[in-house]
Amino acid sequence: MLFTEDFLHYVWKFRLFDRLNLQTTEGEELEVYSAGLHNTHAGPDFQNARIRIGETTWAGNAELHLSSSDWQRHGHTTDNAYDNVILHVVYRDDEPLIRKDGKRVPTLELKDRINPDLYNRYHNLVFGTQTIIPCEASIAKVDGLTMENWLTRILVERLEKRSETVIAALNQNRGDWEETFYQFLAANFGFKTNALPFELMAKSLPQSILGKHKNSPMQIEALIFGQAGFLNEDFADEYPQKLKNEYEFLQKKFSLTPIENHLWKFLRMRPQNFPTIRLAQFAALVVQSNHLFSKILETKEVKQLRDLFSNLQVNPYWETHYRFDKESKPAGKHLGASSVDTILLNTVALFLFSYGRHLQQQYFISRALKLLENIPGEQNNITADFANLGLKINTAFESQALLELKNNYCDHKKCLQCGVGIKILKPA
Known part of the structure; x- marks a missing residue:
């Protein structure tokens, strides 16, 4: 059989093995009261497990390996963190496990206790030849509640x-939320192509300086x-030359x-951008x-948040220009609805969530999630793939959440750590 240790963790965690007449490899009667809490950090794989061996009930840790000999290969023999392991769960018991005191660690072998159908479904999911995501043939069949709960969880992860x-960045700005927001907002105005020069510009021009000239x-x-x-050259047009003169003084x-x-990029961009x-x-x-x-923290309604970025009074010069000294056909240069939504998604929602998390105020976290529920879903290759698989994507x-699912679960085939994958594998 071809599988990873994660599969064994999954089988143990959900007790998806034949539990009839369980015995240790030494023939002692075994009963599992609790598989324990899955530990994803250093130390034994499952903590606070409860089992009965013979007439004695034990509470402690369980360690899982594909083979018993992996204990030695993984260096657990000399690691004190594994001294209180009460059960060694393995797929194949290929050698006895002896503690430092000479006593054998109780071992449960699962080789003949895993349903072949479960293994086949796992194998097809993780080692199959799917082209988009491992569960592309099944994800549309997963019930709505499971999808909603899992997408909420991984959106919060993201x-x-x-x-x-x-x-x-807040720490670098000595706890100044306004300055930090200003820097992130600037980077957002550059979108992906010009995010870096926009951010560098904002960091080179603190709000404290801008604040001295709010009325001009x-x-x-x-x-x-x-x-x-x-503004490093002479201009033919009056407006940019005035800017240059003002800037030289400031x-x-x-x-x-x-x-x-030279950091700014114009190539292959729509003039509006x-x-x-x-x-x-x-x-x-x-x-x-x-x-x-501060206004964003006080503004509760999504429409009012949009209004903060809509109908900006851009200098009239830009109605007939896209670059200095190069006249163009008249066109409005206000931020479009999609650009406003991008700012709300990538900066406003992120900062509401970060602020709430940093100050441990659930109110702002909930506002961030509500805001995302009121922004149209993004259109990109990943969301298009999920839509083709039958998923409805209405909101950001x-x-x-689906971007997080694809990039950090599907692409790495973490099906056994994914709520959708677990639901698909779970026996009916």
Whole structure:
């Protein structure tokens, strides 16, 4: 049989083996009252198991291996953490296990106690030739409650991992949530292509400097375009030349160093997404939004959150330009609905969750999840694959969870750690 130790863990955890007339390899009567708690960290595999061997009931740890001899190969013989193992559960008992005191560790062999049908379903799932995900033939048949519960769990997993980046940045910013949010929001305005230069620009231009010029949109725009490295030349148009003049004064006043202009990417982008347009929109947001993160914490309705980023008053110059000194046909340059949703998804929801988790306030975590339930689901190759398998993806709550499922479970064939995989394998 071809399987991993994870399969043995799964069989033991859910007691999916023939439990009739259980005996240790030495012939003692054995009964399993509790398989114990699955330990995914260092130490024995299952903690606080309860079993009866002969007339004695034991409480302690259970260790699992494919073969008894793995105990020695894994170095458990000299590890004191394994001294209180009360049962060694193995697929094949190929050598007796002796403790330091010379006594044999009770061993349960499962080789002839696993249902072949269970093994075959596991083998087809993990070692099959599926093209999208291991359970592609079965996932659409999984009941709605199981899917909902599992997607909720792994969405929280995803947000917990992403929030660690937020908290690390928060610590670098000495606990300043507004500054941290401003930096992440800037990176979001760059989307994937220009996220890095946007982030570098924001870090080079603290909000404390922008705050001194809140009443002057021209100076805010000059600071942002100047720090982005777009004001290092002479211009034919009046607007960019005014920005340049303003920036030269402010640069000296605050000893500012702009980022390298070559970091910005225009190639193969729709003009609406050019970094110059995104910077203009970001400047408009800075002008009209004081203490934005505080406003977000206070704003409960999703529509009101959207309004914070919609209808930004971008400088009229950009209505007829996508780049400085290059006139174009008139077109509105406000943030589109999909761009606003991307900001709500990747920055606002993440920060609400991170804030709630950091301060242990469930209210903000619940708000983050509710926000994701009110954002349309993302459209990408992964969500398209799941849709083709029969799953309905209506909200960002679902699409974000499915991204986590695909990238951190399906791609690594962690079917035995996945609520969907366990449900599919579970005997009827």
